[in-house]
Amino acid sequence: MKRKLIAAIGVAGMLVSIAACGDDDKKDDGAKGGDAKSLTVWLTVDAQKNWPDLVKAADDAIVAKHPGLKISHEYYGWPDKNAKLDAVLATDKAPDVVEMGNTEMLAYSVKGAFAEIDPSKFDNSSAWLDGLKASVTYDGKTYGVPYYAGGRVATWRKDIAAEAGVSATPKTYTELTADLDKIQEKKGDKFSAWYQPSRDWYAAMSYVYDAGGSIAKEDGGKFKANLSSPESLKGLNEYKNILGKYMHGDKTKDEADRPIVYGQGKSALIFGAGWEGGTAATPENDKVGKLADKIENFVMPGPSGKAMPVFLGGSDLAVPVKSKAQALAAEWINAFTGTQGQKGLIAKQNLPNNKTDLAPLKSDPKTAVPATAAESSWFVPMAPGWGQVEKAKVLQDMLQAIGTGKKSVEQAAKDADAAIDKVINTK
Structure with a gap:
């Protein structure tokens, strides 16, 4: 993970547009859009450069369940990601899945940018690493899925x-x-x-x-x-x-x-x-x-x-509240970050998003140090104004x-x- 997580603070410009449709979408709990014909996934260049095979595997798994579904991907660098995301979230052309640095999640969750999700629908959610679980949780609700970690x-x-x-x-x-x-x-x-x-x-x-x-x-x-x-x-x-x-x-x-x-x-x-x-x-x-x-x-x-x-750094995946394919987006995220996906990410020298997959790494000399270090972690206060503190x-x-x-x-x-x-x- 050769990048530095950047706290998300530039979301003010999209508030009016999001608020206009946010409440109904969030009550949906991501269930809408199961019959959508297309899915747009935004990931950072880390996935494009380092594990494109894992992206393809998730695509193949979802297309097998939904024949004819078209999945498109866009990749962005960390420095310019938030400006690009803020701009598109203010329109009706929001992507269906977006990658976020875990310190970026809070500001967007506070502003209602992401759809609430049901953790029980995702593999190993009961064992998500504390630092990543905290990053996708705001006001008692879950607005994202941990992707991978770095201690x-x-x-x-x-x-x-x-x-x-x-x-x-x-x-x-x-x-x-x-x-x-x-x-x-x-x-x-x-x-x-x-x-x-x-x-x-x-x-x-x-x-x-x-x-x-x-x-x-x-x-x-x-x-x-x-x-x-x-x-x-x-x-x-x-x-x-x-x-x-x-x-x-x-x-x-x-x-x-x-x-x-x-x-x-x-x-x-x-x-x-x-x-x-x-x-x-x-x-x-x-x-x-x-x-x-x-x-x-x-x-x-x-x-x-x-x-x-x-401090447990890492990435999360979220579904924008304006997505018209929230159910398919959730399926894709689980295919990408679930049990099989985590095996692939571990093979690429990442730490998994959950304690179950982390445990065996502690006994492997190649991964013992980062895996053991990740067990004891802290995270920033999940307060509505934390982004302003960082800024x-x-x-x-x-x-x-x-x-x-x-x-x-x-x-x-x-x-x-x-x-x-x-x-x-x-x-």
């Missing part, structure tokens, strides 16, 4: 660890920090034993959730920011300690170019998406030489004594203030809570 793992340089006398990946947080101390002492203060960009809120919030905190809490149908709670502050203070001890790079940066920096050999450890180490080791990024042979992934241990809870980069700015020392942890968290509370309940 976060620790990646470090075996050769650098060995230089410092460390021969095995750490299993506990105490071992991790002790190993990093040895590496930092060996390499000097111009080297980052752990390259951790301050503004990387995915990593920082893992510390918050590991400590029992959260970004926000729901009470009586309303959300309230929770970064100033004792638990959240504990996690943020430990995150600050990590930045101070091991991160000797630019503390105003985010994680966007982390694989490139890691490929330059300026750090021993990163904590990011499972694909980042591999991207750092590509010919264009590897300035170390044979980096692929020198890196190793492991499950990041948390200060709590358990595996660090990770304003409240968490990133808080973390930069903490990392650079511009604000104390307590003041930065207090200011972030105030900013979050202004918009988190706003539709």
Whole structure:
């Protein structure tokens, strides 16, 4: 999954058109359109480039049940997808199936863009991964189907660890920090034993959730920011300690170019998406030489004594409320993401959308680390105004203030809570 999920915020322009027909369609629960003659499926280029055979298999399965059905596909890149989707959702030519990044689902669900679906009609829905299930659920209703997942793992340089006398990946947080101390002492203060960009809120919030905190809490149908709670502050203070001890790079940066920096050999450890180490080791990024042979992934241990809870990225599939073929769209989604589809996605080095298929991967050395890491996950608050929080980069700015020392942890968290509370309940 060599792309970054983008929070969906540009849906205002389609509201009037959707509202005009949204209520009746949603009561339908996706049952209409079973006799439609055509189906339009929008997926990202990931499917087009990496598993077109799985797309074809789903097509063939549905056409076999509905002879004469015409299925067409459109593929788009992540950067321009939402603008294209917003434009078409404001017309009567909406596609029948759309792929969404899991952080994109909420804003569209809040605005009534997607049809409600019945989870019981989809394979393994009772075992959907927590982070993906949360992304398709809003106000107690389900508006999408998890497609595949991607967790976060620790990646470090075996050769650098060995230089410092460390021969095995750490299993506990105490071992991790002790190993990093040895590496930092060996390499000097111009080297980052752990390259951790301050503004990387995915990593920082893992510390918050590991400590029992959260970004926000729901009470009586309303959300309230929770970064100033004792638990959240504990996690943020430990995150600050990590930045101070091991991160000797630019503390105003985010994680966007982390694989490139890691490929330059300026750090021993990163904590990011499972694909980042591999991207750092590509010919264009590897300035170390044979980096692929020198890196190793492991499950990041948390200060709590358990595996660090990770943000679970991934994709979902949804049926636009304006689709005229909702029943067929649901059938296609189940053919694509169901039991057989998940086998194909796993074979393409993706994590499955459910715990049942995830379990065997934990015992396979090739997949054990990402599969185990994905078991413990967190997700963003499913609040109507969450998209505005992301747009304003409240968490990133808080973390930069903490990392650079511009604000104390307590003041930065207090200011972030105030900013979050202004918009988190706003539709």
